[in-house]
Amino acid sequence: MNHPNIRELQKKAIEIRKDILKMLTLAGSGHTGGSLSIVEILVALYYHALKNDPNNPKWKERDYFLLSKGHGCPALYAVLAEKGYFNREDLWKLRKLGSMLQGHPQLGLPGIEISSGSLGQGLSIANGIALAARLDKSDIRVYCLLGDGETNEGQVWEAAMTAAHYKLDNVCAIIDFNKLQIDGFCCDVKDMGAYFDKWKNFGWETIETDGHDIKKLMNAFDKAKTIKGMPAVIIAHTIKGKGVSFVENKVEWHGIAPKKEEYERAMKELDEALGKI
Amino acid sequence: MAGEKLKMVPTRDGFGEGLIELGRKNKDIVVLSADLTDSTRANWFKKEFPERFFGLGVAEQDMIGTAAGFALMGKIPFACTFGVFASGRAWDQIRVSVAYMNLNVKIIGTHGGISVGPDGATHQALEEISLMRILPNMTIIVPCDALEAKRATIESVNLKGPVYIRLGRSGAHVITKESDPFKIGKAVCLKDGKDLTIFACGQMVYEAALACDELKKDGIDARLVNMHTPKPIDKDCIIKAASQTGAIVAVEEHTIAGGFGSAIAEVVIENCPVPVKFVGIRDRFGVSGEPDELFEHFGLRAKNIVQAAKEALAMKR
CATH class of the missing domain: 3.40.50.970 (Thiamin diphosphate (ThDP)-binding fold, Pyr/PP domains)
Structure with a gap:
């Protein structure tokens, strides 16, 4: 697949972070930490792994991307706008009455494949799409991004069993493994123990990668495509709030938006980072 | 029947x-x-x-x-x-x-x-x-x-x-026939009547039909409606029943809290307020027993519908 070089994509990731912060600041609310942590994952997906066409969002041959952790939608909205699924100006209406950019994703906005926000539901939907594709003898793939905290939800593991049982090698889950959830560190809130082993024991091929290294993410997605007879999960080590020093790894930034002064500081940091690429 | x-x-x-x-x-x-x-x-x-x-x-x-x-x-x-x-x-x-x-x-x-x-x-x-x-x-x-x-x-x-x-x-x-009309959202009037209307769904329709026969013996002419679609509910049918018969009984094998009868009562109250009585389960869980015994136990028999119908009639102005 054609894609710009890595350096261009790294720049794009920073530009997307800037859009996310602007959106959230204008909205006055939203989920900053978990949006910033998934930027590179989305860039690697939308500029490398996914077969898609922004001019034809309902293209029958497209791969599906499901954002199961719906609260991370500012990042997805920014990427979709960048890809041309809808007008960039719409980004600044996030969470406003009358906007298609709902606080959590709603089916109907071009590029959005599912409504989500109540955690734990995306992977089951991914399996349904994958099973239907198999019936249709279609070779589309289904990608589903979950938060690590989200995998506290029992339904995720019901779905994990289903994907393994039906040998859904057209399903690829991605875990935004930032180790934080709204109440604190995941291991303190509810220790999920041997996390990688859990997925392995549920019948999944696990691929561990750096969730902020676009090249490594691309390789992980390429590898996932080669796995046959079982589903694959990419467990991507990430930093919640990545890219903004005073947001990184700060649990209190899970569900709040920057104030004007914080926004300006963050922009300064991101512009500096952009200059260094 | x-x-x-x-x-x-x-x-x-x-x-x-x-x-x-x-x-x-x-x-x-x-x-x-x-x-x-x-x-x-x-x-x-x-x-x-x-x-x-x-x-x-x-x-x-x-x-x-x-x-x-x-x-x-x-x-x-x-x-x-x-x-x-x-x-x-x-x-x-x-x-x-x-x-x-x-x-x-x-x-x-x-x-x-x-x-x-x-x-x-x-x-x-x-x-x-x-x-x-x-x-x-x-x-x-x-x-x-x-x-x-x-x-x-x-x-x-x-x-x-x-x-x-x-x-x-x-x-x-089995009380319906192939020749009967069936359209989702469209209630079926099984028996016309002028004194009150009994709405029922599920197997309570049969029980309600038995109740109509009983009421007839007492000189009460009840209309019977099979309301197979609780949502979207057939508002026209309910409003017509309320205005023409002046009293309603809603019968369900279900809790009356927010259920079938509530759906009917919402339409009645907003459009043509007349007395409504409910036959259903009142804020209780079920219990073990044979189905027949349980219908008796929870008061879901024709006789209970007859009783509710008479109460509704008494409330009519």
Whole structure:
């Protein structure tokens, strides 16, 4: 697949972070930490792994991307706008009455494949799409991004069993493994123990990668495509709030938006980072 | 109707027959099951179309989500399990992954009501109409007999969007005929009358018919309506009944809190306020017992409907 070089994509990731912060600041609310942590994952997906066409969002041959952790939608909205699924100006209406950019994703906005926000539901939907594709003898793939905290939800593991049982090698889950959830560190809130082993024991091929290294993410997605007879999960080590020093790894930034002064500081940091690429 | 020799067939059997018929006609029909495949009659479809049947194990939430995925791909999934699990256990999945997205998922909840019998309270679904009614985009059908269940199953596919069909475990009198009209959302007036109107759904329609015969002996001319679609409810029929007969009785094998009778009362109160009496289960869980005993125990017999009708009449101005 054609894609710009890595350096261009790294720049794009920073530009997307800037859009996310602007959106959230204008909205006055939203989920900053978990949006910033998934930027590179989305860039690697939308500029490398996914077969898609922004001019034809309902293209029958497209791969599906499901954002199961719906609260991370500012990042997805920014990427979709960048890809041309809808007008960039719409980004600044996030969470406003009358906007298609709902606080959590709603089916109907071009590029959005599912409504989500109540955690734990995306992977089951991914399996349904994958099973239907198999019936249709279609070779589309289904990608589903979950938060690590989200995998506290029992339904995720019901779905994990289903994907393994039906040998859904057209399903690829991605875990935004930032180790934080709204109440604190995941291991303190509810220790999920041997996390990688859990997925392995549920019948999944696990691929561990750096969730902020676009090249490594691309390789992980390429590898996932080669796995046959079982589903694959990419467990991507990430930093919640990545890219903004005073947001990184700060649990209190899970569900709040920057104030004007914080926004300006963050922009300064991101512009500096952009200059260094 | 009383005195007639009627066949007894569970409504779930009618669903099973309808499903096979659909499967033969439409390749997009897929069936999902949460381990109760024999009990829900989903296995009738499975035997003929194994490649379009998907078992999810004891995982109702996963089943509903998987069904949503099928629907996104243009399939018409029927997700089948007991009513308690379909409507309760997977309620948030139905809310977000099905109703909010207005997906074409058909949810089949068998073993509704106390007619489940000896399994007792945990398995007797008394709340499905209430739970499903509050979800935008949802349609609810409660067939009165196996034939109506078959027709509801087949018709549900012509309606693009979520549909919940409530079915029963035990034999129910087959009171409808092929020649009777059936249209989702359109109530069927089984007997005209001028003194009051009895609305019923599910197998309570038969019981209500018996009540009408009893009332007639006392010189009371009751109208009887089979309201097989609690949502979207046939408002015109209710308003007409309220204005023409001046008193209403709503009969359901279900909790009266937020259920079938409540849906009717909402229309009555807003449009043509007249007395409404409810026959149903009043803020209680079910108990073990034989279905017949339980109808007696919970006051869901024709005699209870007669009593409610007389009370409603007494309240008439």
